Every structure is written in C-alpha cells, then in structure tokens.
Amino acid sequence: MSDFLTAFFALHHGLPRQGVGSDATTRRLLELAGPLPARPRALDLGCGPGRSALLLAAEAGARVTAVDLHQPFLTELAAAANRRGLTDSIHPVRASMADLPFRDGSFDVIWCEGAVYHIGFDTALRTWKRLLAPGGVLVVTECEWATDNPSGEARAFWAQVPLRDTAHNRAAAREAGYTVEAVFPLPDSDWFDEYYTPLSARLDQADPRDPAMAEAVAASRREIELRRRHGSEYQYTGYVLRREEDDRLRQRLAVPGSDLAASYPPHWLIDNAMGPNPLWLTETLAAAMTLTPGMRVLDLGCGKAITSIFLAREYGVQVWAADLWIDPTPNWERVRAASAADRVVPVKAEAHALPFAEGYFDAIVCVDAYEYFGTDERYLAYLSRFVRPGGQIGVSVPATVTEWDGDVPAHLRDYRDREFHTWHTPQWWRRHWAKTGQVEVERADLLPEAATHWRRWEEAVLAAGGDASEDVVRLLRADAGRTFSFARLIARRTG
Ligand SMILES: C[S@@+](CC[C@H](N)C(=O)[O-])C[C@H]1O[C@@H](n2cnc3c(N)ncnc32)[C@H](O)[C@@H]1O
Numbered sequence: 129m130s131d132f133l134t135a136f137f138a139l140h141h142g143l144p145r146q147g148v149g150s151d152a153t154t155r156r157l158l159e160l161a162g163p164l165p166a167r168p169r170a171l172d173l174g175c176g177p178g179r180s181a182l183l184l185a186a187e188a189g190a191r192v193t194a195v196d197l198h199q200p201f202l203t204e205l206a207a208a209a210n211r212r213g214l215t216d217s218i219h220p221v222r223a224s225m226a227d228l229p230f231r232d233g234s235f236d237v238i239w240c241e242g243a244v245y246h247i248g249f250d251t252a253l254r255t256w257k258r259l260l261a262p263g264g265v266l267v268v269t270e271c272e273w274a275t276d277n278p279s280g281e282a283r284a285f286w287a288q289v290p291l292r293d294t295a296h297n298r299a300a301a302r303e304a305g306y307t308v309e310a311v312f313p314l315p316d317s318d319w320f321d322e323y324y325t326p327l328s329a330r331l332d333q334a335d336p337r338d339p340a341m342a343e344a345v346a347a348s349r350r351e352i353e354l355r356r357r358h359g360s361e362y363q364y365t366g367y368v369l370r371r372e373e374d375d376r377l378r379q380r381l382a383v384p385g386s387d388l389a390a391s392y393p394p395h396w397l398i399d400n401a402m403g404p405n406p407l408w409l410t411e412t413l414a415a416a417m418t419l420t421p422g423m424r425v426l427d428l429g430c431g432k433a434i435t436s437i438f439l440a441r442e443y444g445v446q447v448w449a450a451d452l453w454i455d456p457t458p459n460w461e462r463v464r465a466a467s468a469a470d471r472v473v474p475v476k477a478e479a480h481a482l483p484f485a486e487g488y489f490d491a492i493v494c495v496d497a498y499e500y501f502g503t504d505e506r507y508l509a510y511l512s513r514f515v516r517p518g519g520q521i522g523v524s525v526p527a528t529v530t531e532w533d534g535d536v537p538a539h540l541r542d543y544r545d546r547e548f549h550t551w552h553t554p555q556w557w558r559r560h561w562a563k564t565g566q567v568e569v570e571r572a573d574l575l576p577e578a579a580t581h582w583r584r585w586e587e588a589v590l591a592a593g594g595d596a597s598e599d600v601v602r603l604l605r606a607d608a609g610r611t612f613s614f615a616r617l618i619a620r621r622t623g
Pocket residue numbers: 400401402403406428429430431432435450451452453454477478479480494495496497500501
C-alpha cells in the first residue's frame with residue numbers, strides 16, 4: 129500500500145462510518161426495499177467496518193455476507209459482531225466486488241452504501257444481477273450531481289470520479305435490467321454527523337510532519353471544504369432496484385384499483401399467502417374502514433402475517449397478528465424482515481380463546497379466516513367484545529353468489545369434498561350478524577370481479593411454481609363466477 133493510502137486509512141480507522149450515510153438512512157432504505165423474506169440472505173458489498181451489515185443483521189434478522197478488500201475493516205466488523213452477539217449472522221469475506229465468488233441467485237438482498245463507484249454504477253449493476261434470487265432486491269447509494277450547472281470548483285474536484293445525475297442513473301438501472309422501485313436522496317446530515325465531523329477532529333490531531341499524512345489531511349480538508357461551500361450541487365442518492373423479470377409477475381398478480389397491494393414484491397406475496405391475494409383483500413377491507421395511524425388492530429387468523437405487515441406499513445396501525453396454525457416465531461422473523469417490528473406483535477391465539485382485554489382494539493380485521501369459525505351463531509357476540517364500542521370489525525371471506533338448497537349445483541358435483549358448502553352470500557352474513565344486536569352492519573357486499581381475480585391469482589401462482597392447486601384452478605374455471613366470489617363484511621360495535 130502506498131504511504132498516502134496508509135496515512136489515509138490511519139486517518140479513517142475507527143471512525144463511526146467510512147462514507148456518507150447513517151443508520152436512519154439504512155433503515156429508510158430497508159423500508160423502501162419492501163418486505164424481505166424471513167432471515168434474508170444479504171450481501172453487503174464494500175461493507176467497510178460494517179455499520180449497515182450490523183444493522184441488517186440486528187434489525188432485519190439478515191444473514192449477511194459482508195465483503196470488503198481491506199482486511200482491517202473486516203476484522204473490525206467481526207469484533208463488533210462478536211460484541212453484539214451477531215457472530216452467527218455476519219460472515220466477513222475478503223474479496224473484490226468486481227469478482228465475487230458466489231453462486232447465481234444466492235442473495236435476497238444486495239446492499240452497497242457509498243462504495244459502488246469503485247467499479248462503476250453500470251458495471252456493478254450488470255455484474256451483480258446474477259447474484260439476486262428471484263424476488264431479490266439491490267440497494268445502492270451513489271454520489272450524483274444535484275444541479276445542471278455545477279460550479280467549476282465542484283466539477284474539478286469530481287473529475288476523478290465523474291458524477292452523473294439521477295435521471296441518468298435511473299436510465300442506466302433500467303438499461304441493466306432493473307425496475308427502479310425507489311429513489312431516496314440522502315440528507316445533508318449524512319455527510320457530516322458520522323463522517324466529516326469526526327473526520328475533521330482527526331485531521332486537527334494528525335501529525336503534519338509526516339509528508340504522506342500531510343497530503344492525506346490536505347485531501348480530506350479539500351473534500352470537506354468543498355461540501356461546505358458547494359454541498360447543494362451534489363448529493364448521495366439511494367436506489368432500490370428489482371430484477372425487471374419480477375415486475376412481470378407483479379403485474380400479473382395486480383388487481384386493478386388495489387395499487388398498494390400491487391406494489392409488494394410478488395415472490396414475497398406468493399411465498400407467504402395462504403389464500404387468494406391476501407393484500408388485495410386487505411386493501412379492499414381497509415378502503416371501507418377507518419384505520420388511522422396508531423390504532424390498535426387485531427388481525428385474526430393472520431396466517432403468515434403478511435396482512436398484518438401490510439396494515440402496519442400502509443396505514444400506520446399497531447397490529448396484533450394472531451393465528452393458530454402458524455407459529456409466532458417465524459411470523460416475527462417475517463415482521464422484522466419487513467421493517468415492521470415496531471408495529472406488529474405476533475401471537476399464537478385460538479379464535480375462541482383470545483388472550484386480550486375486552487374493548488382493547490380499535491378495529492378487528494380478519495382476512496380469509498372467518499369462514500373457519502365465524503358461521504357459529506355465537507361467535508360474533510364473543511369476538512365483538514374485544515373491539516371498543518364504536519370500533520369496526522372487517523371480514524373478508526370466500527362467498528357464494530346465491531345460497532343453494534339441497535345438493536350442490538350440478539357443475540360443482542365433482543368437487544364435493546371441498547369446503548364451499550360452508551360459504552355464504554353477503555346477505556346471509558348480514559342477517560347472521562345483524563340478529564346478534566351487537567353490531568350495526570355497515571357493509572356486506574361481493575367484491576367486484578372477485579371470481580376473475582381469484583382465478584387469475586391461482587393461475588399465476590401455479591405458473592410461478594407457488595403453492596396453488598390445479599384442482600382449485602379447474603373448479604374456478606368450471607364455475608366461471610356463477611357461484612363463487614369474495615365477500616366484504618364490515619360492522620361497527622354498538623353495544
Ligand atoms: C386461509 S388461511 C389465511 C391466512 C391469512 N389471513 C392469509 O390470507 O394469508 C386461514 C388462517 O386462519 C387461521 N385459523 C383457522 N382457525 C382458527 C382458529 N380457530 N383460531 C385462530 N386462527 C384460526 C389459520 O391458522 C390460518 O392461518
């Protein structure tokens with residue numbers, strides 16, 4: 129290593145960060161990256177001493193492969209991981225980000241803060257793509273011009289590492305085969321609080337008699353001074369990028385009018401759904417309910433808690449994610465990987481023995497689960513006790529367009545062993561609820577085009593190799609909306 133580089137590393141050794149950023153920005157980018165799979169496989173490139181690697185492991189539950197060329201950074205990271213009990217989650221690897229020794233498709237998230245310029249944005253995006261698993265996401269921060277007319281001074285400084293602007297980098301990302309899901313300009317404080325400010329203190333203490341050190345100090349001072357004088361002309365920008373092929377699946381799963389649901393990563397949705405597009409069903413419920421930030425919401429029969437994560441992320445509510453078959457531990461891992469740990473509480477609960485105080489919830493939501501216990505005439509009287517008077521209960525259930533008497537309709541006879549004989553019309557549910565005298569039924573309707581959306585979901589999941597049955601697809605095709613649909617039921621507790 130040259131004397132200059134040795135002096136440069138000595139100046140930077142032990143700083144909180146080795147570049148522009150903050151934990152708050154890492155968290156924000158994680159949130160923008162959308163829900164990651166539980167215990168995501170992460171690759172942190174140019175990890176330095178590992179601020180982001182440690183955060184990904186500690187907060188998102190990631191298993192992080194942390195790559196850097198500079199061994200002392202990796203040693204520092206390993207020590208920090210050890211101190212924080214994260215040794216099993218952080219694997220430091222000394223390698224060049226230009227030549228990565230990993231198999232195709234082996235990461236759910238690739239992370240690179242303030243380091244991509246080492247090999248160049250375009251090369252990085254092109255060569256790293258093969259490492260992303262289906263549904264994987266690439267998060268990268270890059271320095272860019274923030275003005276069309278940078279000063280001569282700024283231009284001269286950045287001549288070594290020519291900057292581009294956001295429009296140019298967006299286009300480059302698309303060119304490299306990604307969809308740009310989010311673009312986030314890092315705040316100016318990310319340059320100073322954990323980087324330039326502590327570095328400045330070091331510069332003041334450095335030994336000016338050592339020529340290499342004097343040169344390193346002068347270079348750092350020029351850089352910091354430029355930021356002070358011309359900081360509005362350039363910025364760091366975070367990009368959240370997904371493989372463009374994933375976008376085709378996302379579009380295939382999208383239900384018109386359910387734009388929030390359609391923005392979620394399709395593989396995550398397919399891997400964790402336990403019935404037809406639960407986010408579509410949740411969004412249609414939420415659209416007809418009053419859900420405001422901070423409300424306490426019970427998500428009953430939450431399955432793998434993706435509806436709870438969606439409610440927390442999109443409506444800012446606090447969710448108790450209760451389920452019987454799915455254990456709260458994997459749900460907690462999913463919640464953490466979805467940046468929702470502060471708003472979702474996973475619990476194991478049986479619908480008839482809820483471990484909550486009466487009147488505790490502002491709302492109860494139940495997506496594609498109420499049919500398992502709610503046809504019992506006594507059930508609503510029990511459940512409604514847990515919502516405060518005036519609070520809402522919103523339920524989405526598979527439903528029928530008409531009630532039938534006697535034997536099942538002729539075109540469904542081949543499918544006799546299915547549960548559909550327990551399904552009902554919205555009118556049936558309205559009467560079933562209204563006669564308890566505990567609630568005012570505000571809505572009991574069929575979701576528009578539900579049979580088509582349901583069939584398209586099953587077909588898409590099947591085509592993507594997910595958990596759908598050909599039998600259900602045949603049933604929905606044979607029925608063609610004559611019998612099956614989805615109902616939305618919303619009531620307010622009166623008593
Ligand atoms: C079809 S899955 C739907 C899960 C989730 N809402 C979704 O749409 O992905 C039905 C869920 O209802 C839950 N469930 C069924 N009976 C239950 C009961 N008695 N108490 C609590 N949960 C129950 C199951 O554990 C299961 O996760």
